[in-house]
Every structure is written in C-alpha cells, then in structure tokens.
Amino acid sequence: MKLLNIIGSLLLLVVSGVLGKTHTFHFNATYVQANPDGLHERRMIGFNNAWPNPTIRVKKSDRVEIYLTNLLEDRNTSLHFHGLFQKGSNAMDGPEMVTQCPIAPGQTFIYNFTVDDQVGTYWYHSHSGAQYGDGLRGVFIIEDDDYPFEFDHEDVITLGEHYHKETPEILKSFMSRYNPTGAEPIPQNSLLNETKNSTWSVEPDTTYLLRIVNVGLFTSQYFYIQHQSLTIVEIDGVYVEPVMVDSIYISTGQRYSVLVKTSKAADLNERMVNIIDYEMLDVLPPDLELVSTSWVQYNKSAVLPAPLANHNYFDFIKALNPVEEFELVPLHKELILPDADYKIELNFTMEVLGDGVTYALFNKHTYVPPKVPTLLSVFSAGEYSGGDFSTISEIYGSNTNSYTVRNNEIIEIVLNNLDPGKHPFHLHGHTFQVIAKSPEGTEEEPNLFNPSNITFPEYPMIRDTVQVNPNGYIVLRFKADNPGVWFFHCHVDWHLEQGLAITIIEAPDYIHKQQSLTENHLNACKAANVPYKGNAAGNFGESHTDWSNLHGENTQFPPLPAGFTTKGYIAMLVCSLAAVYGVYSIYKYGMEDVNTENTEKMINKLYELLAEHDGQDESAMFSLNSNGQAVEH
Template sequence: MIQLYLLLLLSCINLVVSKTHVFDWNIGYVDANPDGIYPRKMIGINGHWPNPTIRIKENDRIIVNAYNGLNDRNISIHFHGLLQRGFNGEDGPEMITQCPVAPNSTIKYDFEVSDQAGTYWYHSHSGAQYGDGLRGMIIIERENEPYKYDESFDISVNDHYHLETPEIMKNFLSRFNPTGAEPIPQNSLFNETKNVTISVEPNKSYLLRIVNMGLFVSQYLFVEDHTFVIVEADGVTVEPYEVDSIYITVGQRYVVLLKTKSNTDKNYRFANILDMEMLDFVPEDLQLVSTNYLVYNDDANLPKHLPYFDFENTVSKLKGFDDFYLKPLSHEKLLPEPDMTIEVNFTMDVLGNGVTYAMFNGKTYVPPKVPILYTVLSSGNNSNNDIIYGTNTNSFILQSNEIIEIILNNNDPGKHAFHLHGHNFQLISRSEGTDDEDDPIVFDPNNEKMINYPKYPLVRDTVEVKSNGYFVLRFKANNPGVWFFHCHVDWHLEQGLALVLIESPNEIQNTEISKNHKQICENNSVPYIGNAAANLNFFDLNGQNLQEPPLPDGFTLKGYIAMILCTIVALYGLWSIYNYGIEDVSKDTIVIERLYEIINANNE
C-alpha cells in the first residue's frame, strides 16, 4: 500500500514538473551561403537559417505546428532517436506513419518525451530534403547528469551540396548513372558554416554534443593535443571512454568531455574531415580536411589551416576508436536468444529502366499508396498478415515482447549507416570490412568467433556496417508501432534501402489518427484507409506500387556499362565520320542547305 502511494505521489510530482513546449514553425526558403563559396536557397524556419535547437527536459511535452511555406514540395519532420513510445503517429516518415504535408498545410506533432534524455536531432523525412537545410538539434537535459562539466557546446557537422536535392536526384537516379555512384558533396560544414572558433578557458571541463546531420559522408573529428572522453552515444550514456578522435556516421550522435589545458599561450586546431574512402572519386576542389579552432587566447595567432586535401596523412596520425567496444553505463546485459531472426542481404542492382537500386533480399523498398500505420489501423483482424502491406515494402510482423535479431550482410563495397526508428538496439556482432567484392564476409551462426557476443553490448540507434561485411543487432519488441529501418546515407534510402517493422499490430489498433493528420492526407489527396494499393479488399493488391522489372536475362551491370561505353564510342565514330566526310563539301552551301531540309523534314 505504501509503495502504491509513493508511485502515485511520484506521478503527481512528474506532472507538476514537466512542461509543454509549443513551437510554431513557418517552414520556407532562406537565402544563405553556408560555405562562403556558393549562395543558394536553404530551408529555414520563421525566416531564419540555421534552424533553432529544441531544448527541453526529461518527460516534457513537445508540440510543433509546422506550416509548409514551400510552394513546390511536400515536407515532414522526424524526431531522430526519440522512441515515440505511445506516439507512433508523430514519428514523421512519409507513407510510414503519416501522409506528406502539402504546400500551405500545417501539421501538428504532439508527443511526450518519456524516459529519454541526451542528444538528438530533427530532420525532414521527405526524400533527401534535409540536405537542403530542414534540420536542427534536439537537447533533452537530464535531471541528474552522471558526469560533471563547466560549460557545454552544441556541434553539428554536415556534408554540403551546392545544388538543391531535387536537381541532384535527376542525375543520380538515372540510367546515365549505371553504377549508382553517390553524388559527391562540394564541401563540409561545422555548425552550418566554416572556420568556426570556439572560445574556452583554462582548466575547465567542456561537454561537446556532436551530431552528424549530413546526407552521406562520415566524418572524423579531433582537437590537436587534446583528447575526448566519450560519455554518450545516440542518447545512451556509456562508460567513459577516452579517445584522441571520433568517427561519426550520418545520423549518429556523441557526447564527449574535453578538458582544457592550464596555459593559454596558444590556440589549437579543431578539425572535421570527410571520409575519403566513401567517395567514388575526389574532385580537385573538394576540401576533405576542414579546420576550426579552439581559442584560448584572442591575442594569439590561429594556427595555419591543415592541408585541405591531405586526408591520408591526417587520418593516419589518429588513433581513433571502434564504437563496438563502448559499454552502456546501465550495464544492460546481452538479451537472450531471439524469438525472431530477420536476415537480409544487401545488394545494389540495375533494374529494367537502367537505374541502380538498393535491395534487401532482391527487393527494393517502394512506398505504398496508404501510410503503413494507417493500413494497420484500418485492417482490423487482417493486420497480422504481412501481405496487406504490399510486396515491395519489405514489411515484417513482430509480436509483443519478442526478442528480435537483425542480421545484415552487406554485399557492397560501400560503408552504410543504418538507423532504427522506435528502438535502441544492441550491436552484438560486426565484422571488419574487406575490399574483396568477390568474397564478402557473411555472418555464420556456426562460427565461434562471430558469435562471441559481448556481455554488455553497445546500445544505440544508428550503426555502420563495413564494406562487404555484416552486423548483428538485437532488441526487445516492447514499443508497439510501425517502425522504419533504413540506411541513413540518404541517397541509398532514395534507392530503396529500407524495411518496415510492424510491431504488435493488435496493440496498435488502440492508436487514433488525429483530425489534423487526416486533413493532411486529404490536402494531398492521399488515402488513409485501405491496404498498400489503397483497396478496401485488403488481400487485393491490384494497383500497388512495385519496383521496376528486372533487366533481360543475362544482362549484367558490367554488360550495361559496356553497352553505354560502346554507344559513346559509336557516337564518337559517327561524329568523326561526319566531321571529316563533310569537310570537302563544307563550302558548298547548296549541299548544306539540302542537308538541313532533309533533317527538318524528318523531324516534322
């Protein structure tokens, strides 16, 4: 009886202490020049860019009224890393938990942040749109921090493109890009700009909250002659781990402590470096190495900028670290053997339209015609049958409190950062990478070395798989909802590198779509009742969105590339024949005029 009274008392105290934060956002274009080289439009909030940081405390409530002031595209907002326990409909990804927000529409996100604190971020989940600027940090302050510090700084890093993402996409998802090579950024940013100075005082401890809000490239960060002590990864506190640099993929967050020196006679470089190994080629003008500064003394000179292009020598001096060996401060033990194992093999393949797509087990994710959460809510007893969610959504049904294991084999020479919505997971096994594309490292449950799982595995929500390698994740299905699992290298998500976890469909039935979210669907003429094909006969998938048909039998990627090269050579040959063959009659205007007449007649 006393225990019940205390629980009720604590609940009442929590209701009194917690606060509601209301944000009214008018999302629109802002003229900016983030890297100081190329002016362009960025997507800002209330006429400003960079966008504001959401700063709240544990168990607070967030209400975001987001008006789409962009006249040419939809928007959405995902609160990256927030588990949205009990608020699945506020998670944000288009056609997963909501409809896209049309121009001149306002969507209301309303949720409580329970049992979470740390460093997170928000970003558009409409295509690669957040690369155009719709992004910002979220800081949830703990009531009792497990570490002490004097001051804190929020730090974001990005890769940066001069063109807007819709224009980039036209060239990327094209038959003229048969290898699927990712767009190369034009620069990197540090706190949405370049050449940043951070003023510090001697003998102090600084807390740095670091987020990689980029679309593609992982980055290295270090401060000369200083070390970082990692105390948090993706919002999960970890045992202090000292490193001289960190490696952070897109979507990941780290919180580190930095102890300043006792003397103030000099200032130090704070470098952020694009991972060159992720790029198919490096343009001559791409500054891989960017230099910012930790300033002890305003009167002292800043050191020279590190060599812009000397990636290998700069990175070779860093000791670095492997996040696999970070341990949660909670000492959360390895979860028991899984009730369900999802094994996916990732490949890149060219389909019949000549475009390269990302595949899980031979299928590329294609959005359904009805958001998947809304299909769950409108399907009743049929919600446990995965067929109703479409044959191209890579959907898996999970049941309440099952232990889920995801095995991902990467049959691709690239590095990939995968993010899970709605859960933190344990990283229990991961291979090193290999350059041998013909012999990738595939997970083998009978290999003792591969199943030598740690007692206290790393817990986070975004993790990298190495080139031609694998990882194994494990989590408990204790958060009913529809959750996206996808590559956070956003170009790969645009190629279809995603799957969907439909967790506890029977329990999701208690969820209600708000009137506002229904109106958002109506404003964009998107149905919110029916199966993946928007049919009310839930087992009738006629009209569903499907991936492109395969290439003809025997037509391989190498063959496709060879055909393109041969076509180029043939066209060059025809041009040469024309150029030299017509030379003798080039002065004969009668002949030339006759040629033009023939060409025009054919065109007509």
C-alpha cells in the same frame, strides 16, 4: 481545511514533476537565402525565415508541441525526431507514407508527444525525400538531472556535407539511367555548425560536454581537436563507459558526446578539424576540400593557426586512431538479450532494374512507398466488424519490405552487405544491441554472417545507428516492447531514395487499441490527396480476401532482361565512349587535312579498282559536291 490545501499543493508539485513541462513551438518552414560555405548562395529550408534552425532543449517527461506549417510553395514536408522512441505516440514519428501523410504546402501538422524517460543527444529533420540536405534539420537535446560525469559547460557541434544544388535537382541526375553505376552525388563542401571556418569560444582549464551530431546526407566524418583528447561518454542517447580517444569517426545520423578539458594556458588558439571519409566517394574532385579547419578560440586577440593543407588528408587520417564503435560498452551494463524469437535476414545488393536506374534491394526487393501510410493501414485494418486484419502481414504491401512482429518478442536483424560501400543503418522507435559486426570483406570474398563461428559479447554496444562495413555484416537484437510502425533504413539518404529500407510493424493489434490518430492527422492526408484507409493498395472491405487484395499497389520496376547487368551497362557505356572517340580520332588525324581535290581523286581511284575487279569501266562515276559529299554521276 488548511491541511487539505497543503496536501493538495504538495500533490500538485509531485504531479507537475512527473508530467514535466510543456514546450510549444510554432515553426513555419520557409526558404531562406544563405551561403553556408562562402562559395555559393542558394536557398536553404529554415524556420520562420531564419536558418540555421534552433536547438530544442527539454528534460525527461517534458511534453513537446510543434505546430509545423509548410510555407514551401513547391513541395511537401514532414519532421522526424531522430532517436526518440515515441512510446504511445507512433503517429508523431514523422516519416511520410510510413507513419503519416506528407504535409502539403499551406498545411499545418501538429507534432504532440512526451519524451518519456530518455536523455541525451538527438536531432530532428525532414523525412520527405532527401529534403533535410536542403537545411531542414536541427539538434534536439534531452537534458539529464543527474549526469554520471562532471562538466562545467556544454556545447553542440554539427557536421555534414554541403551541396550547391537543391536535392530535387540532384535526384533527377542521380536516379537516372545515365548514372548506371548508381554513383552518389559528390558534395561541394563540408560544414561544421552549418558553416565554414567557424570558431568555438572556450575558457581555459574548463571541462566541456561537447555533443557532436552528423546531420549530413551521405558521408561519415573524422573529427578531432589538435593537442586535445576526447573522452566518449554517450552515443545515440546511451551512456557508455568512458573511453579516451584522439578522434571520433561518426556516420550520418550518429551522435557522440565527449568531454573536453581545455588547456590551462589561454595564449594560443587550436585547430578543430573535420575530414570527409574519402573512401565513400566514387571520385575526388580537385576542388573538394576533404579537410576542413575550424578553431578552438581561447583568445580573440591571438592569431588563428593556418588551416591544414587539404592535400595531406591521407596522412591526417592515417595518424588518427578513433575507437571502433563495436568496442564501446554501455555504462549501465545490459546483458545480451536472449536468443531471438523472430529473425529478419537481409541480403543487401545494388541492382539496375528495368527502367535502367540503380536501386538498393533487400532480398531482391527495393522499398516502394505504399498508397496508404502503413500506420494508417494498421488503424483502419482494426476497425472492421469482419475482424482485426492488422496482423495479416501481406496487407502492408509486397514492396514495402514489411515484417510483422508480436509484442515483447526478441527480434534479431542479420544484415549482409553485398556491396563495396559503407552504410549506416538506423532503426526508428528503438535502440538495439550490436551483437556482431564484421570487418570489411571483398566482392570476391564477402564476410557473410555465420553464427557457428561467432562469440557474442556479454554486454553489447547499444545505439540506434550503426555502420556496416563494405562486403561485411552486422547483427542487431532488440525487444519489441514499443508497439508501432518503425522504419529501418540506411541513413545515407541517397540510398534511402534508392529504396534501402524495411518496415517493422510491431504488435499491430496493440497499436490501434492503445493509440489513436488526431483529426489534424487525417486532415493532412485529405489536403495531400492521400488515402487514409485500406491496405498498401488502398483496398479494404469486410473480409480477409478484401484486405489481402493488393491489386493496384505501387511496385518496383521489373528486372532487366537477361544478360543486362550493372557491369554490362558500364561495359556498354565505356565501349560507346571508346567508339565515339575512335570516330573522332579518325576524323581528327585522318580526314581533317585532306582537301576536296585529293579526296575526289581517292574515291575515283577506289572505283577504278572496283571496276577492274568486276570487268566494267565505271571510273569517275563519283565526285564530291560543294559540301564535300560523294555524289553519283
């Protein structure tokens, strides 16, 4: 009996080690008054009446339970765990109307999942509109028991831009016919660790693992520490061969982990600088600080160096030499995947549609959310006695940019950016190999992907968020080994609001056989008054015809009438402004100083001339009244 007890205890230890620890969090999403940049107090969205939000730390195989209660009385919410694969738990991925219904005010949604065998730097954020720009975001770290590098301490740095207005108000003016170019909202500031003028306290002669996350809505940023080198060791949860650089360039959604060896001397403090990529901004407001200075603090009693001058940002950027992400090589070298079984070719453009608003389109289609969350369509389409309708691609909608792929297929995404902007694209549920990435092109001569003149790398870079250059292309490849509904979208959230997304429905026949929805999940739909059965239009039945019926689905606005283009709108706007200014100029310089008597004489003289021309005597037939208006006698 004693031997059996010992064996049982040993088995319990083994099982506990395999299953990991359970972390339970009770988060109430609440408004919190804050002043992140020290210039403007506003509402931010925090947890349990506190902001910034906490960093979540777990280990491989740990279980996470988050009870998220929406106490925001005026809006829905959700939570996405950026970079986590969610294997076997697709319903916990978080984007509303993709894998779940929105969480209505007063409702609690339970996120319950295991982190599987991932390690590295991730983050969580709302996936309801551009809501995380209002503060609903935080860092999510999966610690490793066996790091392939050595360090003494670990810290986190978040970067992002900051707006003084809340995102619903910003979106009203952004998604408007009065913004015909689709110009992105310009932020008022940038933040480091959700504040300005922050300090990072360090010890001398110490190696730090610094996890850097761009949690912003819009701009990529440069990051560097004066007089220090950074050694990149991880990107997006993937260990890479160490590369020493003077700075990094990090797009929204991306993560970099770097090793920093602090100085041996502890008598001086150093600058830590983040710089907004000005090329992403349509205009540069004179009060916007592109260059933000924080400090690495060795000695609290020592003076902090003066902040760097904002007007020298061009010089600062020219002096930096960040690594091109395409050159990074995974530490555990993985050969390039075989040729694709299924190719998704995407041509991205920005266009004004019939409502006068600028939208982002893939192959002439902008993403419009379905009436039923796509994952719930998968489940309900597999429940009917008439057959499994989940593999019928068209049931997921004509405006959700949906692609249905089979289990374990090799998928290739070719994305041609026919836009002069930079766009970081993120794939849910997977990392991908970046097998090709072009330099910047021009509007007249964009760089379009042509496989005949490309040599693919033997060991491609792997990550989950990659930036495509202006008028350039990227080619991504991954294996469809994680059944689920996965969003692929631009992580400039203003562009996602414009519809820059596709939906990949991966092995739908496996999803509803291997996974399930909780009662809590369905209750969230009921509370939000969102249907949870049917195709993208909410239609269903016992036949192929019933499920293929998309009558009543959400669709994009029709195209503009022929002859109307974005450039046409701009030209019309410029001409209109010029005309208004011209009329004002005529009044200002031609009429303002003319007195009533002289004006009356001028009008009468004109009619005398007209009368002479017509052979009639109609002089003095008009005069001016007390308001200066011409009246007929």
